[in-house]
Amino acid sequence: MxxxxxxxxxxxxxxxxxxxxxxxxxxxxxxxxxxxxxxxxxxxxxxxxxxxxxxxxxxxxxxxxxxxxxxxxxxxxxxxxxxxxxxxxxxxxxxxxxxxxxxxxxxxxxxxxxxxxxIGGVEEFPLAPPSADRELVRRQDVKVVMTGWDCDFTPRRVVLGTPPLPHKRVTRCEAVETCNAASIWPWIQQRTRTLGIDPSFRLERLEVHACGFPVSNLAIGLCGPA
Known part of the structure; x- marks a missing residue:
């Protein structure tokens, strides 16, 4: 009752x-x-x-x-x-x-x-609509999210945090461009160390999120170590 x-x-x-x-x-x-x-x-x-x-x-x-x-x-x-x-x-x-x-x-x-x-019961995180690409979002609302597997093949999803963006407010396109630059990789490495991510972590995907939704996958090959 x-x-x-x-x-x-x-x-x-x-x-x-x-x-x-x-x-x-x-x-x-x-x-x-x-x-x-x-x-x-x-x-x-x-x-x-x-x-x-x-x-x-x-x-x-x-x-x-x-x-x-x-x-x-x-x-x-x-x-x-x-x-x-x-x-x-x-x-x-x-x-x-x-x-x-x-x-x-x-x-x-x-x-x-x-x-x-x-997010209302949907099965996957929806991508933000293209019309939102030029809208300004607050710097603190932009996150880099890493998905992959631990050494025992346990799936894991980690929010690395807010990347070093140039302005307090940026468009989604500017956020993606900044995060796809090779200069972002040292920040990613520093965040994984700070968060205690094991070096054996097998990275599957890096995403840029804005206001809770993914807006782009990052080009791992461009920002990762040679």
């Missing part, structure tokens, strides 16, 4: 959540989202469950979600409640890297599911 605060999806509670002040602070520090955006994800059931909170020693639930605004995944950590009178409490929001450092790698299936929830 459903009530104002809780329904059940299998053994995982779907709650109405509120935010602890600490969570609000971390959302502002770590994401491009607002506190309302995060609550909307959780309260509409779009967070992908990563654990069974009934087996956690503090009854904490971990929900994965994708932020289109910065092409990144985050994990909301909530104190779950099965009480009819009180909602769950989100205590913090972690970056994907922070979560994986403590609790292990997130499966590609969970990452894909969270991304599909964020």
């Amino acid at each position: 459903q009530n104002d605060f809780i329904s059940h999806r299998g053994e995982h509670p779907v709650l109405h959540y509120r935010l602890h002040p600490h969570a609000r602070k971390r959302i502002a520090q770590r994401t491009g989202l607002s506190a309302t955006d995060v609550l909307d994800v959780l309260n509409t059931g779009k967070g992908v469950p990563l654990n069974d909170p009934s087996r956690h020693h503090e009854l904490r639930a971990y929900y994965l979600f994708f932020a289109r605004c910065d092409s990144s995944w985050y994990v909301a950590v909530a104190r779950a409640s099965w009480c009819f009178q009180s909602p769950g409490l989100v205590v913090t929001v972690l970056t994907q890297r922070q979560y994986e450092h403590d609790r292990g790698e997130i499966s590609s299936e969970s990452l894909s599911s969270a991304a599909r929830q964020a």
